Amino acid sequence: MPAKYSHVKKRTASGLLKKGGPNGHHITKEVHHHHARSLNVSPHVDRSISQAMTAVSQLERAIAKVLLVRYEQDIARLFSTRLYSVALVHLPTFVMRCAAQAGPSWVAFNHDSEEVKDFFRAAISMDMRQAGERVATKSVLWSYTALRHFAMSNNVSICSKRGLHSLRLLPYYSALKAHLEALEAMPVPVFSKPPHLGSLREGQEALEDACELKYGRLGDLTPAHPDWGDSWRPKVRFGYEKLAQTLWRVAREFDVRGYGMVLREKLTTKWCDCGCSTDHLGEVCERTVREDEEESGVRIGKQREWDGRGSGIYGWETEEEEDIWEIELDFSGLEPDEYDDGIDADMTIGEIMEWRYLKAEREKEQGNAAFRKGDFNVAVRCYERAHEIEPELPHYQLNLAAAYLKLSNWMEAEKACTKALGQHRSSKGYYRRARAHRMQGRIDEAIRDLRAVLKLHPTNEEAIVELSSLLPHDQPPRSSTTMPASSSSSKQTSTRPDTDAEILEYLGIPRPRQLKQPPFARTWLDDRKLKITMLPSDGESGHEHGHSHAQCPHICHRTGGKQNGKEKARSSGKAKEVVKIKGEGMPYPSWDRYVVKRAD
Template identity: 65%
Template sequence: MPAKYSHVKKRSASGVLKKEKNGSNGHHLIKEAYHPRTPSPHIDRTITQAMSAVSQLERAIAKVLLIRFEHDIARLYSTRLYRVALVYLPTFVMRCVTLGGPGWLAFNHDSEEIKDFFRAAISMDMRQAGERVATKSVLWSYTALRHFAVSNDVTICNKLGLHSIRLLPYYPALKTHLETLESTPLPLITKLPHLGTLDERKEALEHACELKFTWANEIVPAHPDWDDNWREKLQYGYEKLTQTLWRVAREFDVKGYGSVLREKLTAKWCDCGCSTDHLGEVCERTVREEEEENGVRTGKQREWDGRGSSIYGWETEDEEDIWEVDLDFGGPDPDECAGGIDSDMTIGEMMEYRFLKAELQKEQGNSAFRKGDFETAVLFYRKAHEIESELPHYQLNLAAAHLKLHNWIEAENACTAALKQHRSSKGLFRRAKARRMLERPEEAIQDLRAVLRLQPTNHEALAELMALIPAPSKSPEDLGHTAQSSSSRQAKRKESDADVLRRLGVPKPKPSKEPPFVRTIPDQRKLKIHILPGAEGFATDKKMNPNGNKINHIKPSRHGKEKAGTVKSLNAREIDRMRTECVSYPGWDRYVVKKAD
């Protein structure tokens, strides 16, 4: 029994208190009179009731941490995307308009090519949410619990921090706070109201384009594709591109990320009452150092929500962007070290190592899939997901292999797991195929309709949906009209397509607002976005290609930590080897734009 429960006396199964008489007088256990009373789960001294009360308290605290973590991911990543719109999108705009002209983005900002690039970069960012957000979020939540305890005059140990058992008398208040959090709107990735506009970046972008593409003086000629209203086209394209970024981000569900913390809070959260104590041992020192450095209000004036909660009023203009912080705040867990990872690797290096290992497993699965060996492909895809569970595409690959093997239930489960992270058209379509084969057409129809809402021009999904919802039989009058001109038949076909979508229950996509200027030939050019190989932490040499774009040539480096003459560890050499064998590593600054032709 833990020391903090040693004061609790044991009772028999019948509830009678026992006393043990020691000595040579031959006394044995003596039963005392027991008077029944109404038990209180918060003050009852039996070990069973005490353990139950602490367990309820710990589970409530775990739920508080989890809900706040989900809101913190949504809020911090919204801040991250705002920075992406300010820092990375202007560069993306420059690369696109260099090849397509100033109005190209105005007409192509919503293309699948651009959205797929955004999806890949956002997916890699969300993959890091567990490591980047969880540490801060747990610290802030602990600070909130600590402030709540202080406001109720609960003693907090200077070294070990807050003990959960001391909060037992205040469990109703904590439960009320949990109910308040559970009733808050779902966390969404969306632009925060207090964040600024893009006006300054628009001016900087215009200035850069003016220097590069328009008259520098009366002698230097302008670029032939840049007319007098290029500023209006550029601003319009930049604004629409930013809106596309936010729309794509809302396809991702923050509740599907942070698997390590989520597992600890739901599956491994200890029932013995020690979890919050361990949390206090980890966080207390950091909290006290921050208070000593920045100060804190005393007594009941302390904030219930703590330093960084996103639930109430966390709207400072200088919110830190934790994606700009190096992931060097801790080493790997002992379990990971046992698997061959160096104990001195940073979290950033560990993440790169895991990603490379998972991608190598995926490539072997792809090779087996192309050969028709779907069972082997399943093994490789499953291994890739076990290594890197924060990326949904391994589950989508797994679903594709299961569909080939007619494992409909396994395919559906894999798609559902992927859709909890990213609501992709590929995941919805594959789940619809599995559900159709499981003779659940209504659910398959629902998924296919969702696909068409995301991609109205997905002809494969439309064909599947039409097969599930057969067309009504034609009347004799319709069958009698066979002689029609070519133009009338074409008009009839277009009308039929609209009728089909209406009959299938697919909402008509909102027509995109046409730009306030005429489309030109350069606006119709096809551009491709190529992800550069390699991973974060690489050093780069910047050179110009024939089109005037910068290309990053990758040089392996371990985050600048290696010095001349040092001997690489086994894992460092392994990482360098894997870098040369694969892989595209999507990122906001790891791509090149080229003409499709």
């Protein structure tokens, strides 16, 4: 982390907007109430005072909205940089592991399979749950800088220690509101490859070199692998390129507006309306902004464009942006009452997130056990506890919806699905919500959800049968494969569509986009079924990144095999609980902790 961010390191999203200056103010509604009492405002205040307070409140709402909208844009852009790094670093390894089990062209023919996409979904979901903490701090800093630049362009004074105060922007509210409207008019932020980043040629070359080393020729005579032959190079290259495209398609299923719960709550329900918000932000951000200007050679006070970004802010649209995923943030700068319940003060964000996930997964597994026994009320309670522990993973809501459907609680099932779909547009979420809509008599909404299922998963037989029974057709379609029996199965005629494409067209689903076929013939190896299995976190104490003592001798050598003070502290409390849960062998989705095996 650059030195200029060192003091922000301990001010993560859960603390950046919560703790104020030396007076200990908090950016919450209580500040506003205290401020109003200090003015001795009665229910019959003077009209001019009421109008002034309303204007200040509108200003604060606009500032909060600017921070939120820009934060959503930042998640989309910064996580797009993260995905580029994943494609460059981790996808070559994935291709190698698949090739070892099924030959060099397996990925080329199976890159869009549900098995591969489910692996991507799990890993991306785990990354997205970190976006709130990793992006929020930097995003708020950038947005404060933009507000500061806007103030400077209008000759608004800025305190060198406490930064910009919101009330000084009140005369320029109309310009601020216009900027907010321009931001809100922008398209919904989605994941796409950042234009300033290069091609994936470096990853492609690394993949080919690794294949050459492991599966190439032994000397100049015979191939090292008898099934590979001499034409493996274009096969792995084609598969790698298509796999990267699948990664981006899966990422676009996720909605950035459903993440960053901590910051979102602070900007919506706990934002102060008394006109002091940016004053508190300035206490945290001002020194960083000034150091950034000094180090980048930008003259302090220089007027710049309203947005401000790209003209002196460190890392903007450069390869350094993804560094936020390498930063080890911690909570040691927070007050004790700012910790979540049960979290030790010396735990890093990585340790906290690991503890939360493993604890939530334990609750989910207990819910699954109750679900299998038919005790759906107990399952509901377990799934609810899992979601309370880890609210930024959508699959707990999907489990909750399944339990509510078994209890015939259609409204709660619908709400759980809607919440999950706000983060990830999954076929399970749409299908279960369609069932809830149907049982409530909302047929049109059920039809829309079922069509959404088939757009994501065109071969979903359950959705085809369900949609067929809801559409006002006398002759429902049938699939070329065996379909589950339905009440309308007796109405078969020779005029029904037979191919999958015809069925989708008959149901009103656009034909799926045809993927480009590989420029080489399919072999028997490409029809092998592979299974991708996530590995559990390492259960050994002191190694939180999935490697054992034997695998990291350089670390143990540096510490002499002993724990320092912080490591000793981590060996107690919740860190012990993490080790205990790890021992239960729960899988931990990750880009580097998985195995690829043959399923046949």
